[in-house]
Amino acid sequence: MYGMLNEGIRSFVTENHGPEAWQSICETAGLDQLEFERMSSYDDAITYKLIDAICGFTGLPLADVMAIFGRYWVDFAGASHFGNLMRLAGNSFIEQLKGLDDMHDRILLTMPHLKPPSFEVEQRDDGSCILHYYSEREGLAPMVIGLLHGLASETGEHIEVSQVAAKSEQCDHDIFEVRILDKAPQPSSTGA
Ligand code: HEM
Structure with a gap:
């Protein structure tokens, strides 16, 4: 890493x-x-x-440490000069989620040894989504849960995440179900 x-x-x-x-x-x-x-x-x-x-x-426990760090990482990395790459993808959690592969690809330009994750988003009619997480590495799924909560908090949204399938001999990647619970009101641009 x-x-x-x-x-x-x-x-x-x-x-x-x-x-x-x-x-x-x-x-x-x-x-x-x-x-x-x-x-x-x-x-x-x-x-x-x-x-x-x-x-x-x-x-x-390991899963808790990874999830707490994942949430922290979004603030830490978001404050770096790469932060805008994440925010440029859009003003909502879903847009930023869909932009993650592009964002990591752009980071690859300055970090050529990066082995980035890959995400695939399947949006459902009820507003929830199924998220496919592909990685060359093992054991990082709990961190992804924290990362997703951190990403949602960037746009003032709250989400519920559950893992519905784990990488195994039967499945080559982890799968999550993500529900958007609510969106906090955004401050108006006039400040009024
Ligand atoms: C500005 C924000 C972000 C930056 C600058 C960033 C950058 C990075 C970097 C440098 C790595 C290390 C990879 C390596 O060295 O091979 C990494 C790994 C990772 N990133 Fe991001 N990241 C950001 C946000 C996110 C978000 C919001 C998510 C998911 C919601 C995410 C998912 C991951 C995952 C899962 C890994 C572990 C690699 C793996 O799965 O194999 N990142 N990221």
Whole structure:
């Protein structure tokens, strides 16, 4: 994974638990570094070890840590210079969801070793959607749940997500059902 993601994890831990916690998590993960180059690519094992070490530190289950981090990542990455790529896709959760592959493709232009996820959205008449998530990696589905909640909060929407199929020998990807519950009123452009 690109160092930017590991830096996101560092920021997540230091904001919530302080720099000593981060140092101890890196030690548990067996790392000899405390910081990462955002634009360099690192072994995925580092990211998985960091997440495991956070579970050990907080006592939270793996799925919870991944979901909480996923939600945090949208704020972290959204505040980076890539943030506009996400917002340019549209003003609603569904539009931004549909724009994720294009967004990651555009990031690929500056991060050539990126192994981006791919999403396919099937909209249903009742406003809900079925989301297909394809990845070369294993075990990231709980993070996707947090990412989706984070994405929805970008446009003031609230969603309910349930995983309806998991990547397995029978199915080559994870599948989620996403329901949009409500949309918070947007501030008017005149400020009135
Ligand atoms: C501005 C916002 C975002 C930026 C800059 C960004 C960038 C990145 C980067 C750099 C990676 C690491 C991939 C690698 O190193 O190979 C990544 C992974 C990933 N991103 Fe995004 N991302 C953003 C938003 C989102 C959102 C909103 C979602 C989903 C709702 C998402 C889904 C994922 C997933 C699932 C992965 C893990 C890779 C995998 O599945 O194999 N990202 N992203």
